[in-house]
Amino acid sequence: xxxxxxxxxxxxxxxxxxKALIKENAILRKEIRVAREAAEITASLVVxxxxxxxxxxxxxxxxxxxxxxxxxSATQIAIIAADLNGTISVFNTGAxxxxxxxxxxxxxxxTPEIFFLKSELERHLEAIKVDSGRDVKGYEIFLEYARQGxxxxxxxxxxxxxxxxxxxxLSISALRxxxxxxxxxxxxxxxxxxxKRSEKALAESExxxxxxxxxxxxxxxxxxxxxxxxxxxxxxxxxxxxxxxxFDSRQFTWFDLILEExxxxxxxxxxxxxxxxxSYIREYRIRRKDGEIIWIEACSKIVCDEDGNIDFVxxxxxxxxxxxxxxxxxxxxxxxxxxxxxxxxxxxxxxxxETMTILDASPSAEETYGYYKDELVGRNFEELxxxxxxxxxxxxxxxxxxxxxxxFSQRIKHFRQGGEPFYVEVxxxxxxxxxxxxxxxxxSDITEIIEKDAQLFQASKMxxxxxxxxxxxxxxxxxxxxxxxxxDFLKKQIEQSRPILSSELHExxxxxxxxxxxxxxxxxxxxxxxxxxxxxxEKVDVNATIKDVMKIIGxxxxxxxxxxxxxxxxxxxxxLANKNRLEQVIFNLxxxxxxxxxxxxxxxxxxxxxxxxISTWSEQRTHLNMTISDTGxxxxxxxxxxxxxxxxxxxxxxxxxxxxxxIIYGIIRDFEGTINVESKPGGGTRFHLRFPSGEKAG
Amino acid sequence: xxxxxxxxDEKTTLQMMKFFLxxxxxxxxxxxxxDLGLEIFEKELPPIVLTDxxxxxxxxxxxxKMIKSMRPETEVMVVTGHGDKDLKQxxxxxxxxxxxNKPLNTDALDAALKKIEKKIGI
Numbered sequence: 001x002x003x004x005x006x007x008x009x010x011x012x013x014x015x016x017x018x019k020a021l022i023k024e025n026a027i028l029r030k031e032i033r034v035a036r037e038a039a040e041i042t043a044s045l046v047v048x049x050x051x052x053x054x055x056x057x058x059x060x061x062x063x064x065x066x067x068x069x070x071x072x073s074a075t076q077i078a079i080i081a082a083d084l085n086g087t088i089s090v091f092n093t094g095a096x097x098x099x100x101x102x103x104x105x106x107x108x109x110x111t112p113e114i115f116f117l118k119s120e121l122e123r124h125l126e127a128i129k130v131d132s133g134r135d136v137k138g139y140e141i142f143l144e145y146a147r148q149g150x151x152x153x154x155x156x157x158x159x160x161x162x163x164x165x166x167x168x169x170l171s172i173s174a175l176r177x178x179x180x181x182x183x184x185x186x187x188x189x190x191x192x193x194x195x196k197r198s199e200k201a202l203a204e205s206e207x208x209x210x211x212x213x214x215x216x217x218x219x220x221x222x223x224x225x226x227x228x229x230x231x232x233x234x235x236x237x238x239x240x241x242x243x244x245x246x247f248d249s250r251q252f253t254w255f256d257l258i259l260e261e262x263x264x265x266x267x268x269x270x271x272x273x274x275x276x277x278x279s280y281i282r283e284y285r286i287r288r289k290d291g292e293i294i295w296i297e298a299c300s301k302i303v304c305d306e307d308g309n310i311d312f313v314x315x316x317x318x319x320x321x322x323x324x325x326x327x328x329x330x331x332x333x334x335x336x337x338x339x340x341x342x343x344x345x346x347x348x349x350x351x352x353x354e355t356m357t358i359l360d361a362s363p364s365a366e367e368t369y370g371y372y373k374d375e376l377v378g379r380n381f382e383e384l385x386x387x388x389x390x391x392x393x394x395x396x397x398x399x400x401x402x403x404x405x406x407x408f409s410q411r412i413k414h415f416r417q418g419g420e421p422f423y424v425e426v427x428x429x430x431x432x433x434x435x436x437x438x439x440x441x442x443x444s445d446i447t448e449i450i451e452k453d454a455q456l457f458q459a460s461k462m463x464x465x466x467x468x469x470x471x472x473x474x475x476x477x478x479x480x481x482x483x484x485x486x487x488d489f490l491k492k493q494i495e496q497s498r499p500i501l502s503s504e505l506h507e508x509x510x511x512x513x514x515x516x517x518x519x520x521x522x523x524x525x526x527x528x529x530x531x532x533x534x535x536x537x538e539k540v541d542v543n544a545t546i547k548d549v550m551k552i553i554g555x556x557x558x559x560x561x562x563x564x565x566x567x568x569x570x571x572x573x574x575x576l577a578n579k580n581r582l583e584q585v586i587f588n589l590x591x592x593x594x595x596x597x598x599x600x601x602x603x604x605x606x607x608x609x610x611x612x613x614i615s616t617w618s619e620q621r622t623h624l625n626m627t628i629s630d631t632g633x634x635x636x637x638x639x640x641x642x643x644x645x646x647x648x649x650x651x652x653x654x655x656x657x658x659x660x661x662x663i664i665y666g667i668i669r670d671f672e673g674t675i676n677v678e679s680k681p682g683g684g685t686r687f688h689l690r691f692p693s694g695e696k697a698g
Numbered sequence: 699x700x701x702x703x704x705x706x707d708e709k710t711t712l713q714m715m716k717f718f719l720x721x722x723x724x725x726x727x728x729x730x731x732x733d734l735g736l737e738i739f740e741k742e743l744p745p746i747v748l749t750d751x752x753x754x755x756x757x758x759x760x761x762x763k764m765i766k767s768m769r770p771e772t773e774v775m776v777v778t779g780h781g782d783k784d785l786k787q788x789x790x791x792x793x794x795x796x797x798x799n800k801p802l803n804t805d806a807l808d809a810a811l812k813k814i815e816k817k818i819g820i
Contacts, residue, residue: 474779484801485714
């Protein structure tokens with residue numbers, strides 16, 4: 001803003017001037033009397049001069065009013081004038097507003113020095129000294145600037161009365177009288193706080209924008225109808241391998257890079273967008289300079305001029321090759337799992353983790369359970385059967401926190417449509433399905449395995465029975481022998497017509513009767529033993545089972561001079577088991593003990609006793625323990641880990657199939673029991689079995 | 699009167715044998731185990747002995763051996779519930795007079811006894 005020099009304020013001079021004119025006028029009047037004619041002329045001149053003077057005075061007053069109005073109307077511009085001594089003569093409303101001083105506080109009282117920072121002032125003084133060699137002090141700096149007639153605006157920091165500061169743009173002008181003599185200076189300052197703030201904001205916004213452009217992986221572009229591009233940074237070079245200049249110089253277009261086969265749909269998308277909202281996202285492949293093909297996602301917007309003609313297209317490119325690869329991998333993996341789900345031989349269910357509602361079921365699930373998928377989905381899984389083993393009282397689902405562990409459940413009874421039961425083994429893992437916490441549950445139909453298991457068990461029993469047949473024959477032959485001889489005696493007496501004493505007859509028929517009972521008991525035990533087992537569990541009295549087993553082989557053991565010592569705790573609790581299978585366990589362990597004793601060579605005169613000790617005891621009524629110890633050969637330490645393996649045997653070929661202990665192990669585990677073995681070669685073997693009490697079970 | 703000693707761990711069998719052999723005209727001595735049997739043998743010196751093989755304690759074979767070594771002229775017959783050729787062979791090797799399976803064929807026993815009676819002349 002350029003300040004015009006104001007006319008010298010000369011209002012005070014006007015009355016003096018008038019007085020002088022009037023005095024002169026009086027002299028002239030005297031002369032008029034001397035020379036009237038001349039006076040006439042002179043008078044008219046004086047009037048004219050007076051009128052002229054009046055006019056000038058009026059003009060001056062107008063100018064002053066105008067000046068004041070100008071000064072006061074500039075409420076946000078500080079206008080300060082000072083004379084050669086620096087004394088302030090003008091301090092407008094704007095100056096009052098900005099600097100918070102009142103005009104009467106500063107006019108005629110101070111220099112403008114107080115409005116400036118001392119340090120800033122010093123810096124300017126120093127600069128003047130360097131530039132023009134003039135050594136000036138304080139406010140003289142402004143006079144100096146005025147004198148030099150510097151027109152440029154300078155930025156100064158203004159100091160308010162309260163000590164706060166603001167930046168201002170300052171223009172300094174010289175005040176000169178009509179003769180051109182300097183009589184003061186004028187400072188016009190404008191507060192640029194807001195301007196500076198917005199400038200700063202603009203600069204920041206620009207920097208941010210730049211930063212964004214530079215740092216987003218997207219290549220920002222502006223494209224034209226001919227396929228040429230304007231680009232804002234060099235990232236295109238990394239993306240395509242081509243120099244940015246090649247695009248700038250229009251040597252080739254973006255469209256050239258797009259793979260031939262992708263071009264039709266790229267064009268189509270553009271046409272579609274033009275007809276609709278003018279925005280579009282396209283995915284296509286381009287060939288890089290090095291020949292590599294990459295996937296590009298281009299988001300664009302068509303910008304049209306007022307007539308609706310395409311002006312340009314603005315948008316960004318992004319290399320999405322990695323994402324595409326991941327998407328493909330995900331798709332493939334999903335396809336793979338989908339195909340497993342669809343074609344897997346085992347039924348697979350997806351269940352809601354909270355409610356156990358079936359969310360999805362595989363075709364194999366439809367087939368196995370005999371329901372259509374529509375009938376399964378939405379149904380509660382537990383309607384198909386429990387989610388818990390028959391013998392477990394705690395629901396697996398409730399007791400489980402699903403963090404990331406899978407649960408595995410053995411032998412659960414499920415029902416097909418129509419209520420036919422079958423056995424499954426279930427494996428369930430937590431997952432999420434359509435955003436909900438879910439469970440993937442695979443059920444394997446193990447009915448056949450269970451049947452095979454039973455067959456194997458049966459086969460093994462039959463093997464044992466085969467081995468035992470000679471012994472059993474001996475057992476049966478004893479009563480038969482007694483009956484035979486007794487009856488032959490009666491026959492002989494009758495044939496030879498000899499009398500039979502009634503005491504003899506009574507003894508013989510009694511013997512026949514008891515011996516028949518004895519034989520049928522043996523047969524009954526054999527039938528029990530050979531019976532095909534079911535896998536139902538019930539409370540079983542272990543002591544009674546031991547006694548039943550010993551009925552079959554006890555006699556044989558005594559014939560082999562093996563002493564059996566029983567140490568049974570008759571108060572011990574029952575266990576949850578299957579009697580037939582428990583018999584098999586005891587039978588196998590006892591016969592193993594017998595075999596170990598038979599193989600233990602010692603001389604009869606050693607007076608070593610061959611003993612099998614069978615003990616049971618209760619462990620705080622929560623568990624039942626059973627041990628079967630023998631004085632046999634013992635097991636070498638290296639073989640102990642192997643003894644529960646299927647087909648491991650130390651018996652000579654043909655004597656055992658080696659299934660005994662592995663089957664025992666399986667059965668015991670099924671009863672949730674444990675089996676341990678302690679043995680020393682030559683020092684006998686002790687099998688320790690431990691089962692949870694079945695007392696509390698249903 | 700002709701004496702016969704029967705050794706068997708089955709009490710009922712012993713009783714029935716006593717009736718049967720009594721009907722055949724024998725004075726029947728019985729023992730429930732080997733030791734008792736040998737004791738009776740030494741005391742009574744019966745010319746004919748019928749023993750079971752499988753018994754708790756000393757078995758029939760050791761009775762056979764001991765009696766044969768004490769009085770080789772004694773006719774010892776063995777009986778077993780295990781109808782086994784090996785056992786029979788072993789018994790015959792030890793000079794058993796006869797080998798019978800259980801249940802006992804009483805006709806065969808009759809025949810064997812008649813043969814022995816004739817041989818030893820009682």
